[in-house]
Each structure stands twice: as C-alpha cells, then as structure tokens.
Amino acid sequence: MNDTSRRSGKIPTIRDVAELASVAPATVSNVLTGRRPVAEERRKRVLAAVAQLGYRPNHLAASLRRQETRTIGIVIPDLTNPFFAALVHRIEELAAESDYQILLMSSNEDVEQEAHRVQVMLARQTDGLIISPARDDISAFAHSAADLPPTVLVDRGFGLAGFDTIAADNFDAAKRGCQHLLDLGHVDIVLVVSDTSLANISDRIAGYRDALSEAGLAHKARVIVGGFTVDGCRGTIEQELRRADRPTAIFSAAYIATLGAIKAIRALDLEFPGNVSLLSFDDSDWMTALRPYVSAVAQPVDELAAESWRLLKQRLTGTGGELARVRLPCSLHVRESTRPPSTAQRKRRLEATT
C-alpha cells in the first residue's frame, strides 16, 4: 500500500512526483518546463508519475521564484458598458493565447476605488496593466509611470507621459459624424456628452466644433452634458427637445447618451428622423434593431483590444521600442436615423428664432 499512490489525499507537490519517479525534484522541473534535457528513460518515469498523481504545478510558487506571474491587470470604469465588456472580452481572449491570465476590476468611474484597485494589482505582482483610467491623469494611483509595471492606457489618458496609449480617433470620428449631418443640411446640431472632463470626450467635442467651424457655423455649436447615467442623459435631452428652438439633429457622443436620447425622443412622442435626426457614437446590434436603423460612428473595439495587448506584450517581452501613441480610425455607418431636415423642421426653427 504505497502512500504516494492515493489520489485524494493532499495535493501532490513536485517532491511527491520526484519521489515516485525516483528522481530529484529538479529533474521533474526540467521535464515539465523543458529548460534542460532529460534522458528519455527518466523523462517517461517522471511523466508517468505526474499522470499517476494528477500533479499540477503550483503556479504561485513558480511565479514567486520566477518573479513573473503571467497575469495582467485590467482596470476599466464600468463592465456593464458594452464597449468595455467587448474590450475586456477580446483582450482576455488574446492574452489567453499567450498563456496570460487577467485580473479584472471595475473602478466604477471612481478615482479612489481606482487607486485602491491599482494598489491591489501591484501587490499581486501583475506583470502588466491595461487601464482605462477614471480621469486622464494617473496621479490618483501613481506618481509616475515608473511606479508601475508595464502599463498601457486605452480609450482614456491618451498621450500621458511614460505610457503606451491607445484610443480611437475621437476627434476625426466626431468631425466626420458632424460633417455627415452638415452635409444633410443640418445647421442646428446639438452634441450630447456624458462628461466634459475626459479627453476622449473633449476630443469628440473638438471634432464636432471643428466641423462646424469649417462650415462657418462655429457660433452654432451647442454641447450639453448628461452625466454617466441613462436617466441623466434622457432628462437633459428632454429639456433640450422641449425648447422652441430645438435642434434638428442630435449627435449623442456616448453609449449612455444614445440610450438617453432615444428614450427622450420617445418620451416626448417625437420621432427620429422625422422630428430630429439622430447620430450615435458607439455602434451595437441594437442600432439595426430599432425601428428606423440608427446611424452610428463605430469605435474599432476589437482593434483597440488587439493593439492594447500587442503593445503590452511587446513591453513585457522587452521587444517594445519607443512608447507608442496609437489612434485607431472609427467608421461611420449611415443608416436611417439621419435625414435632411424636413421643411416642417426648418419652419419650426424659423418661427422660434424670429
């Protein structure tokens, strides 16, 4: 009755395997990691012992010794936002292909939670970090990039010193979106944003303004802020739509804002594009499920994920060069919610403004 042969006692260690195979623990390690050659005959003995005991190396111990955990931390503001869910999903998939695992945390748009979570990740010796920070400023969780392991900033914090940063080309996307509305003949276009303190949003605002300026309509710019909740956005937009001189087009510059805009339009018994054209920033399956399909600017989520991972991995393997700043282009999907302003719309505006 060999004591080492029972399956369900203690979890077997490399020592148990070594003993059963009559070799040294180092040999077992060499067989399993393949770092050094092991004679075929012993190799087989080791493998057999591993199988018999159901041995699984303790990754913790290996990480400690190797000073590498093959774990990356991801900190995002909110997993219930489909954009971030898709981002994380894709990064996880790619990381897994290279045998990296992810430790996930949501900051809930809160700087303090974020700071705490980053500290936790550091304590856990994550090899790298992918962060979409709550603010475009890392002072909440680090003095400088030097305090952190290799880190890439995605979507937010673009251009921050010391980091690889990746984001959609928000300026260009918003500009093209606004241009599309202008091309249709709209003049009174309101931009709805969740918040103005974030660079990705202000880039969208800038793009919007730039398009208007080029059309000589800089004075027509109108940006309203709805906050991070659907209801907040809906309320703000409802107010806007109740004005006598309401806009002929709404450009909702965030996922939440789009939902809010649609709900607001419905709540006031209006229609798009009849009463007001609607252009969404961020695409989703729902945009082609809604009654009139919703025109949208789509962020390249998969590419953002791929690029984030690519850069981080380069950094991890030391093959990275200069710090990168990557802007990925968005695509504009013109569908049914954006139309030229109707004569009724024009007339309404005219009456209101005179």
Next chain:
Amino acid sequence: MNDTSRRSGKIPTIRDVAELASVAPATVSNVLTGRRPVAEERRKRVLAAVAQLGYRPNHLAASLRRQETRTIGIVIPDLTNPFFAALVHRIEELAAESDYQILLMSSNEDVEQEAHRVQVMLARQTDGLIISPARDDISAFAHSAADLPPTVLVDRGFGLAGFDTIAADNFDAAKRGCQHLLDLGHVDIVLVVSDTSLANISDRIAGYRDALSEAGLAHKARVIVGGFTVDGCRGTIEQELRRADRPTAIFSAAYIATLGAIKAIRALDLEFPGNVSLLSFDDSDWMTALRPYVSAVAQPVDELAAESWRLLKQRLTGTGGELARVRLPCSLHVRESTRPPSTAQRKRRLEATT
C-alpha cells in the same frame, strides 16, 4: 548615503523594512497583519520604515505561505452577453468588498476552452470558483466536485451533485410569460431558443409547454432553435414568419433570440405588436428604448450575483451548511409589444389552416 533609503532601487522586501526598523521580519509581519501584538514603540518604528521605503507586501509570497490566495475564478460563456457582463460586474464588486479579487475567463461556449481554463485556475490556486458551464455537466473539467475548490454554479448546471447551484426560476418565468400571452388571447405562440441542450433553456421550454398544457393547448407548442448568434436566430425566425400560418406571438427565450426576433420582424417589414406580439426573456435598457416598448421577463441579475457570492463566501469561510440550490424569481414587465391578437391576425391564421 544609506543604501536602504533610496526609493527607486529594488522593490523593498519585508527584510529591508525589518533592517531599517531594527526588528525581526516576523515583527514587521505582526505589525502589518495584526496577528500578534507588538509593543507600541516598535510598532511605530516599523510603520515609519514601511512608509519610508514605500513597502508593499508581496501578495504572492503571502499566498504561498498562507495557502490562500484570496482570488476567485469566474468562468462564463461570453462576456459580451450583457447578462454575464452584469453578473461579473456585480460579483467583482461584492468580492472586492471582502478583499477578494477575480480572475476572469470566457469559455466562448466551448467545452474544451472551458476545461483548459478551469485547469489554469486550479494551477493558480484560486480559493473558489464561480462557473456558468458551457454544458450542464462538469465532466469536461473535473471528475467530481471533490477535484475542485469550493465552487458555485450559476445560471447553468443547476442541481449538479456536489455544488451550490443558483439559477433564475426559468420554468416559472417562462410559464408566466407564456400565460401572459395566453391571457391576451394568443394561441399560436412560438418559442425561440438559442439551444436545447442546456437545462436553463429546457426549463424555459418546459415552462412554456406547461402553460400551454394547462390551457389545453399542448398540441400547439412550437419551439424553434436559432443558435448562439444573432443572425442565426434572425434567420430562423424570418423563416417562421414567412409561413402562411405564422404565429401570432413570439416568445424569445434568450437575449440573442430577442435581438434576432426584432431584426427578423423588421426585415420582413412587419411590426410588433401589430403583426406579431413579442415577449422577451432578459430585460435591458433597450427594451424601453425601442419604438413600442418591449415586454420582457427580467432575470434578477444582481440577486443572482449576490447569492452566488454569498454562497461561495460561506463555503470559503467554512460557515456554509448543506449544499444549496437556489432558484430566484424573475419578474414580468408587461409593456407594449404584447397585445391581444388582432382580427386581421386571427383571420390570417384561419385562412392558412383551413
């Protein structure tokens, strides 16, 4: 020039702190963990040293020694499904409150990926697991529950031996949903599911059938399978709607199916509830953003998350009793997409079937 005082050299260890404070490493540990009392004067010296060096305990080493990682693994089929995203989001939040972190992996509905991922988690010594398995059967990743650390199964795998299992009361929810349609006067109700091999789905099917049986309409049951993609569901449903004897109501028993159903209805230029009533399983913000609001059965996602975490934590702290099987009730939100069948609808059916 004290060597220990420089900030940005090596990462400080407990030894460095001990040396600087002129105490033993064990004392530093006692101060930081609070397991044993330390004289006030030395306590302060240690704390000062910690602050000066910016020392952060290496969680890896602590985990190895303690045989506890305070990490739980979550394996779900698909993070891009809002249901799972919300579930993970909430679990993460709750776990963080108790200082647990989560290792996240998506199985992509694939048994082999799932098996691999569970193995990885085991190697990483996660204290516990929360899994929504790709099949209602764990044989893919373990022989029995005994091979795994404390594990709860959520949404899928309900009732599997050896696990705490949690799921929405799919049977009751589907039954009530179907009942609602019957109450409105519908007789030809088609149920659209993604797949039939999963228990949560077959429970919905059973609930649907049960409601029909009670109404003496068992023979009217009709279940169609659309697969795990939106387009797959859309195609199947389009086909169904093209039939001369098309149903007067569609009950889409999954998130994907609802999207598919809406797209199918639109694609054929039909309307709900005019041409066909629509009831969705799984609620979301979009249900009240669509033109006629979509009636829906809502799963209690937050409660599912809370209960999963509560049970797992009990198990982790050894305070759990008998293995639990928890069914959480769903709620039915009657909105605008479900209406009594119109006379036109009745007539169409009649003509088709005679």
Next chain:
DNA sequence: CGGCTACATAAAATCGTTTTAACCAGCTGA
C-alpha cells in the same frame, strides 16, 4: 592514461512571506 568536454543528475540556494517554536524578562501565587 591523464585531462578535457559534455551532459545528466543531485543538492542547495532562492523567491518573500507567515508561522512555529524557542527564548527571555518580569510577574504571580504557593
């Protein structure tokens, strides 16, 4: 046949903590 190379293996050091067990001083109660 001594000495060198090459390779396989064993033994020991290491990673950074926590925990055990031993020690010590001071105090109590018999």
Next chain:
DNA sequence: TCAGCTGGTTAAAACGATTTTATGTAGCCG
C-alpha cells in the same frame, strides 16, 4: 524560592516551485 504564566520578541522552518552550483559519469583526444 521557584514553578508557572504572560506578553513580547525573534531565529528558523515552511510554503512549492525554479535556478544555480556542484557532482558524477562517459566519451574523446593526445
């Protein structure tokens, strides 16, 4: 006085792997 306790302290062991260093063996050459 001394055994027994208590609170505080620390050296050393332990956690489970990998890596370094040392050892042994065989083959080859001059």
